[in-house]
Amino acid sequence: MTTVDGFGPVLNARIPGSKSLTNRAVLIAAGAPGTSRVRAPLVSDDTIAFRNALTECGTRVEGSPLDEFWEVTGTGRGPVGPARLWCADAGTAARFLPPYVATGRGTFLVNGSPQLCSRPQRPLLEALRRLGADVETSAGKGLPLRVRADGLAGGEITVDSSLSSQYLSGLLMAAPLMEQGLVVRAEALVSSPYVDMTVTLMRHFGARVDERPDGGLRVEPGGYTATDVVIEPDASTASYVFAAAAVTGRTVTVPGLAAESPQGDLRFVEVLEKAGAKVAATATATSVTGTGRLRGGFAVHMGDISDTFMTLAAITPLADAPITIHGIGHARLKESDRIAAVTQNLRACGIETHQGDDWITVHPGEPRPARIACHRDHRIAMAFSVLGLARPGTITLDDPQCVAKTFPDFHAEMRRLFPAYEHPHAVGETTEEER
Known part of the structure; x- marks a missing residue:
């Protein structure tokens, strides 16, 4: 002192690691071929739920004895179902996982707590459907939902981001796994620093993300490269x-x-x-x-x-x-x-x-x-x-x-x-x- x-x-x-950085890093590492180390991750209810959901998708996530780091072994492509993904109360899991699993193959059931199921998902689900994803919801608004995945070609899209920036971040992180990449524009974006964080982390893992003159973002196809990151x-x-x-x-x-x-x-x-x-x-x-x-x-x-x-x-x-x-x-x-x-x-x-x-x-x-x-x-x-x-x-x-x-x-x-x-x-x- x-x-x-x-x-x-x-x-x-002694402040624990960033939840936003931890969940983004683990998801991106899951899409990178090889093993990445996520150092000083946050270990909490939200991040454990996210980690467990990725494990159900077939990603190997192994922690060191005291969780000083997590080793994430990715495949370089979208996941293979079937899988049931439990998001608990984690909003990042509910918004980031549907675009990710849509780039894979098979059927994925995504669910969460009643509190999480009450949170809006409509702008994200509409964006995924416009990209060709087969997404079905029981209530028509959010979780629980079913994704019948057969890969995503990608393309060009505008996403309503007035309720949450997480819709845009979820689409961006999945974009390198799409066949043609993605051009995406945000409409009425809130909490823009979180999107900047997403792009910074994507680039750290080797993704090619460019800002367009119209304010949109172009993500090239080609996936990620395994690397280490400190949270x-x-x-x-x-x-x-x-x-x-x-x-x-x-x-x-x-x-x-x-x-x-x-x-x-x-x-x-x-x-x-x-x-x-x-x-x-x-x-x-x-x-x-x-x-x-x-x-x-x-x-x-x-x-x-x-x-x-x-x-x-x-x-x-x-x-x-x-x-x-x-x-x-x-x-x-x-x-x-x-x-x-x-x-x-x-x-x-x-x-x-x-x-x-x-x-x-x-x-x-x-x-x-x-x-x-x-x-x-x-x-x-x-x-x-x-x-x-x-x-x-x-x-x-x-x-x-x-x-x-x-x-x-x-x-x-x-x-x-x-x-x-x-x-x-x-x-x-x-x-x-x-x-």
Whole structure:
């Protein structure tokens, strides 16, 4: 532990690997002939579900004893069915696997939890059908679905990306396995940094992806080349420890999360800087220091980094003026209706909050004790845990273990970094310390 003049100890946070990078890397490696190593992967409910689904597709994925890396042995072509693929709660699996299996041969049944089955898939399925894929859904909207695969020729297509950028990313990652490659254009794209991340990782594995003058992307056929990749810490997950630094006046550093990260959610630190925190980003790490005051009185567009809007909203009651967050309408279609869930929980804490189709305004106020409804959404749980750190004794989560979706050790790490952190366990639940 080091110190920064005037700001006390610097805490190095242990943030697990990026879910977005892990699942993309494993999928791309599955399409590359030979063995690739995915180093420092995230090991969580979502990534294990994705890994298991690829294993059912015939890909060999073997972990080292402590999961320091996963070895992925791909075939250089689409998978061969039949196979049943269980996606659990993983949205990336639901959006990335159908295009991938459509490039293969055989019948694939793709299913998930009731929560995942309620999430929209229509733009992706329409795009796949226009490319010639035989896709059948029981409800006509999303999972469960059946793909009768006979390869994809590819071609040229426009995909509605107003609900999720994952539709576009799924098509792009499958494109090198199509006979003619793919030219794809996004319509009303949200969360564009995730598409940039996809393209960067595809190129790392040898795919030829070119930007066209009309804004579309051309992916050449020819597949991928097996290679190794290091997964950096998850920037979305880092938002919670960075926000905790901002509201406690401490300094938190995330080693390995560099200024040039391909993860768009690292831009959350710019929002914290606007709110009064001090930020330092280098080629090897990013740090946030709280200054003892959280500023409000501004509006911010967080459409491209919407997974972090809840973190800001949850700490805004501690600011000196209201904050409005807009551009986040697609967050209503995530693990929960996140705008509604945040509004509900802040109001339960006695905080004045207003919402619209794609915005939320949160006013300052002293939170009163409340039981937070997590809606099985890991990001709701982690965001409100930061408010609970700043105001001990006010926050109880109804589902504290839903954090296992992306950060199984979240509560333990918060307690390690901030000894005052109280595990916000559910009513009737006992913590490890109490056992």
